[in-house]
Amino acid sequence: MTPVQASTIPLFCSNKDVVVEAVTGSGKTIAFLIPIIEIILRTGSVSRGHVAGIIVAPTRELASQIYSVLNSVLEFQPTQATTCKAQLLIGGSATVATDVQKFLTESPQIVVGTPGRLLEFLGSPNVHSSSLEVLILDEADRLLDLGFDKTISGILRILPKQRRTGLFSATVTSAVGELVRVGLRNPVKIVVKVGDGEYEQKVPTTLSISYSVLSPESKIPSLIHKINTLTYRKAIVYFPTCASVVYFYLVLTSILPKLQSSKSADVQLFSLHGKLPQGPRTKTLNSFMNTMKKSVLLTTDVAARGLDIPEVDVVIQIDPPYEANLFLHRAGRAARAGRYGEGYLFLTKGREESYVDLMQVKKVRMQEADETGLSELVTEFYRNFRDWILDSRENHDMAVKAYVSYVRFYTKHTMTSIFRMSEFDFVGFGLAYGLLRLPSMPELKSVHNIPEKGWLVGDIDMDTYKYKDPQKELGRQEELNNRAPKAVAKHGPPKATSKAWSEQSERKERRDLRREKKRNKREIKAAAVENGDSSSDSEELKEDWKTLIADRKKRKTNISEIAFDL
Numbered sequence: 001m002t003p004v005q006a007s008t009i010p011l012f013c014s015n016k017d018v019v020v021e022a023v024t025g026s027g028k029t030i031a032f033l034i035p036i037i038e039i040i041l042r043t044g045s046v047s048r049g050h051v052a053g054i055i056v057a058p059t060r061e062l063a064s065q066i067y068s069v070l071n072s073v074l075e076f077q078p079t080q081a082t083t084c085k086a087q088l089l090i091g092g093s094a095t096v097a098t099d100v101q102k103f104l105t106e107s108p109q110i111v112v113g114t115p116g117r118l119l120e121f122l123g124s125p126n127v128h129s130s131s132l133e134v135l136i137l138d139e140a141d142r143l144l145d146l147g148f149d150k151t152i153s154g155i156l157r158i159l160p161k162q163r164r165t166g167l168f169s170a171t172v173t174s175a176v177g178e179l180v181r182v183g184l185r186n187p188v189k190i191v192v193k194v195g196d197g198e199y200e201q202k203v204p205t206t207l208s209i210s211y212s213v214l215s216p217e218s219k220i221p222s223l224i225h226k227i228n229t230l231t232y233r234k235a236i237v238y239f240p241t242c243a244s245v246v247y248f249y250l251v252l253t254s255i256l257p258k259l260q261s262s263k264s265a266d267v268q269l270f271s272l273h274g275k276l277p278q279g280p281r282t283k284t285l286n287s288f289m290n291t292m293k294k295s296v297l298l299t300t301d302v303a304a305r306g307l308d309i310p311e312v313d314v315v316i317q318i319d320p321p322y323e324a325n326l327f328l329h330r331a332g333r334a335a336r337a338g339r340y341g342e343g344y345l346f347l348t349k350g351r352e353e354s355y356v357d358l359m360q361v362k363k364v365r366m367q368e369a370d371e372t373g374l375s376e377l378v379t380e381f382y383r384n385f386r387d388w389i390l391d392s393r394e395n396h397d398m399a400v401k402a403y404v405s406y407v408r409f410y411t412k413h414t415m416t417s418i419f420r421m422s423e424f425d426f427v428g429f430g431l432a433y434g435l436l437r438l439p440s441m442p443e444l445k446s447v448h449n450i451p452e453k454g455w456l457v458g459d460i461d462m463d464t465y466k467y468k469d470p471q472k473e474l475g476r477q478e479e480l481n482n483r484a485p486k487a488v489a490k491h492g493p494p495k496a497t498s499k500a501w502s503e504q505s506e507r508k509e510r511r512d513l514r515r516e517k518k519r520n521k522r523e524i525k526a527a528a529v530e531n532g533d534s535s536s537d538s539e540e541l542k543e544d545w546k547t548l549i550a551d552r553k554k555r556k557t558n559i560s561e562i563a564f565d566l
């Protein structure tokens with residue numbers, strides 16, 4: 001057994017509720033699967049239509065993975081004994097009615113699923129939870145985040161209070177306290193620490209993490225350099241939004257082969273994000289897991305937690321995630337179960353460099369990576385990138401979409417004293433996203449160094465910049481013919497057609513920013529307390545935590561917007 005299994009299995013099996021925190025890849029899945037099977041087999045058979053064990057996970061991918069590990073354990077049941085069976089409940093494939101029908105026909109004791117589908121399933125009059133023995137909340141802190149908490153409360157309301165409950169995560173935040181209060185009875189908290197005695201750390205000891213301080217324009221070239229030169233079987237690259245995954249997948253698919261040296265092996269690229277329909281989503285993940293080729297998965301935080309792909313040696317984060325704990329979950333896709341792994345983080349020059357100090361407070365140490373000698377690759381990349389953009393106007397539309405989604409993502413960072421919109425390099429990132437012209441957006445109004453009318457390149461005639469799709473091009477021509485005389489006469493060249501993305505007024509933005517700053521100060525202080533920084537006034541900071549959680553609840557609508565863009 002791994003340490004977390006050795007400490008959790010006996011306690012959980014002896015009818016204790018548990019809250020378990022252990023680093024990524026330390027074997028928490030088995031630490032809850034063995035007890036749930038044990039307890040259910042001990043209880044004996046349950047009546048038709050009754051569920052005895054429930055496992056909740058935040059993403060469909062993670063629920064599917066847990067279900068598959070569970071089945072691989074259940075295969076070892078002695079054939080003569082009562083057999084334990086499981087069913088997967090996730091959205092995107094079967095309907096709830098089909099799930100219920102299957103449940104009634106096959107009578108599994110354990111169901112594994114995502115919160116929304118589980119709540120609907122438990123709401124069916126044909127499904128009974130009065131015999132429930134065990135409830136597991138995997139990635140418990142995430143289940144409280146991003147609008148999930150209402151669903152979890154709904155599930156808890158349906159379930160009987162007499163049960164065993166286990167919460168598991170690599171990052172059990174103080175916010176989990178509320179869930180512990182309402183959902184658990186005298187729980188035992190199990191924290192498995194790693195480190196060398198002197199220095200406790202929150203990432204596996206076999207994971208080495210480096211950061212690079214880069215200009216916006218150097219980020220993708222540096223990524224290409226790493227894809228081409230690092231040693232790995234599989235790598236995962238985290239982008240901030242779905243639109244940026246879609247976009248850079250196309251960019252890299254086209255440009256990467258042109259920048260590979262004769263020595264670098266062919267790399268297979270995959271793209272996975274939450275806006276893909278479930279079929280392609282599952283297929284992509286399976287292909288990435290099963291491919292024998294050197295491969296790179298471009299993805300969002302939809303693949304940040306729990307996914308166990310043993311051959312992942314390298315994780316690259318193009319930007320820090322919007323919330324600090326996610327950094328650990330993303331990086332933890334490498335270096336699992338004692339394997340060695342490498343993590344890379346790209347920071348933009350300037351204030352973002354202090355992210356390294358923040359992570360130090362969070363017990364994550366990083367060393368600076370050497371990024372010298374990139375200039376030739378940068379030039380070569382942008383030559384190819386410009387050609388690709390100019391090849392079709394569709395490409396520029398996608399660039400605008402990805403850029404706007406990135407700006408939007410940036411405003412959602414919880415650490416606003418580090419990630420300040422007032423210091424955001426609109427032009428640098430415009431160039432990094434391959435834009436010819438910045439889109440019209442209210443955020444740009446108060447920015448001083450924006451080139452005239454947002455043009456980032458001087459020699460492009462937008463009127464002759466065509467779509468490859470004939471239908472789209474026809475539409476553009478018609479629009480141009482209808483609009484051009486008025487627009488040109490009064491305002492010069494036609495404006496970019498992209499709509500302003502934010503409906504908030506600038507005043508509200510500034511007010512929100514001030515609030516965020518205050519909140520952020522509290523969060524850093526609270527992180528210090530969480531990590532035992534005795535110099536802080538703990539009573540006052542406990543209060544701050546309460547306010548922080550209350551604030552988060554209030555801001556839920558804003559936050560859940562990000563959740564759907566993963």
Ligand SMILES: Nc1ncnc2c1ncn2[C@@H]1O[C@H](COP(=O)(O)OP(=O)(O)OP(=O)(O)O)[C@@H](O)[C@H]1O
Binds near residue numbers: 023169
């Ligand atoms: N006792 C064990 N001996 C060897 N390998 C193990 C053992 N238990 C689990 N593993 C392997 O360790 C890997 C990581 O396990 P698991 O996915 O449960 O980690 P985790 O702690 O849940 O990570 P995360 O926090 O990222 O979800 C898996 O590939 C699993 O098969």
